[in-house]
Amino acid sequence: MRLEGKIAVITGGASGIGEAAVRLFVQNGAMVIIADVQDVVGAQVAASLTPNATFIHCDVSKEPDVSSMVDYTMEKYGRLDIMFSNAGVLGKLFTSLMDMTLENLDRVLAVNVHGSYLCTKHAARVMIPNRHGCILYTASLSTVIAMPRGLSYTASKHATVGIMKSAAAALAPYGIRANCVSPTGLPTPLVVGALGLEIPGFDKKAAEDMYEAAFEFKGVKFEPEDVAKAALFLCSEDARYISGHNLVIDGAFSASKEFSTANFNFQHLAPQKNVDMTGSTVKGE
Numbered sequence: 629m630r631l632e633g634k635i636a637v638i639t640g641g642a643s644g645i646g647e648a649a650v651r652l653f654v655q656n657g658a659m660v661i662i663a664d665v666q667d668v669v670g671a672q673v674a675a676s677l678t679p680n681a682t683f684i685h686c687d688v689s690k691e692p693d694v695s696s697m698v699d700y701t702m703e704k705y706g707r708l709d710i711m712f713s714n715a716g717v718l719g720k721l722f723t724s725l726m727d728m729t730l731e732n733l734d735r736v737l738a739v740n741v742h743g744s745y746l747c748t749k750h751a752a753r754v755m756i757p758n759r760h761g762c763i764l765y766t767a768s769l770s771t772v773i774a775m776p777r778g779l780s781y782t783a784s785k786h787a788t789v790g791i792m793k794s795a796a797a798a799l800a801p802y803g804i805r806a807n808c809v810s811p812t813g814l815p816t817p818l819v820v821g822a823l824g825l826e827i828p829g830f831d832k833k834a835a836e837d838m839y840e841a842a843f844e845f846k847g848v849k850f851e852p853e854d855v856a857k858a859a860l861f862l863c864s865e866d867a868r869y870i871s872g873h874n875l876v877i878d879g880a881f882s883a884s885k886e887f888s889t890a891n892f893n894f895q896h897l898a899p900q901k902n903v904d905m906t907g908s909t910v911k912g913e
């Protein structure tokens with residue numbers, strides 16, 4: 629019960645890492661507000677944990693949504709202890725620097741960067757008077773190793789770390805902590821959906837195979853729960869002096885390897901399109 633009595637908002641809590649965190653936080657005694665754009669799935673997750681979880685529709689890229697979601701939390705519980713800004717989108721991961729458009733970039737920045745900022749601003753608005761609180765963000769391994777073709781995502785997650793560090797510095801005088809968790813790849817709907825648009829035939833199995841080949845750590849199958857456990861630690865009193873930290877969760881990948889996709893072979897999915905992420909051309913096109 630490491631979060632007993634705590635009031636937490638988890639954005640993107642309807643699926644993947646966010647859902648795992650919702651379940652783990654509730655198990656540890658928190659009351660959780662799930663803020664997501666997926667109304668049906670989000671409400672189902674909340675219903676499975678009732679009365680300890682509630683769903684609210686919130687598009688984190690829209691300030692009125694984020695502001696109302698924080699106001700709703702205050703009306704319901706009277707305070708906000710934890711803001712876990714986790715919602716995110718991937719954008720185009722296999723599109724070269726030259727082929728990307730401002731439209732691609734804007735969409736990813738709107739959710740990942742504006743969302744992180746808005747969650748910070750509105751959480752701080754209600755945490756500062758209490759002189760207490762914790763803000764956590766899901767960034768990415770791409771904050772330490774760039775993806776050659778994932779410019780918009782890599783840039784957005786660097787910005788998330790920047791927002792976190794700035795918030796940690798600005799909010800320390802009020803006893804409010806800010807940190808990031810930065811995982812490697814997980815075959816969540818975020819990845820399967822986005823890569824499925826770019827690589828014909830890409831499915832959950834392809835995502836699992838891709839990550840198993842790329843991020844192997846002997847004896848461990850990396851799961852959203854592994855990220856949720858790190859989030860639980862950072863949001864608990866055990867981490868009361870940890871602020872301004874980007875916790876990379878990658879089984880030592882970034883200690884020794886580069887984010888080349890030499891390991892990622894999609895020939896069997898799209899033989900006509902050999903995706904070579906180390907260069908700007910796609911062989912066979």
Ligand SMILES: NC(=O)c1ccc[n+]([C@@H]2O[C@H](COP(=O)([O-])OP(=O)(O)OC[C@H]3O[C@@H](n4cnc5c(N)ncnc54)[C@H](O)[C@@H]3O)[C@@H](O)[C@H]2O)c1
Binds near residue numbers: 640
């Ligand atoms: N899966 C990975 O490989 C991976 C790796 C590193 C970081 N991350 C990050 O983890 C976070 C969670 O992703 P996931 O892998 O669990 O994916 P996911 O698709 O399972 O979950 C993402 C959730 O965010 C929600 N969401 C998307 N846009 C939103 C918006 N505008 N407002 C509110 N909610 C919105 C989605 O509806 C979904 O429920 C993201 O920030 C992602 O960038 C994922």
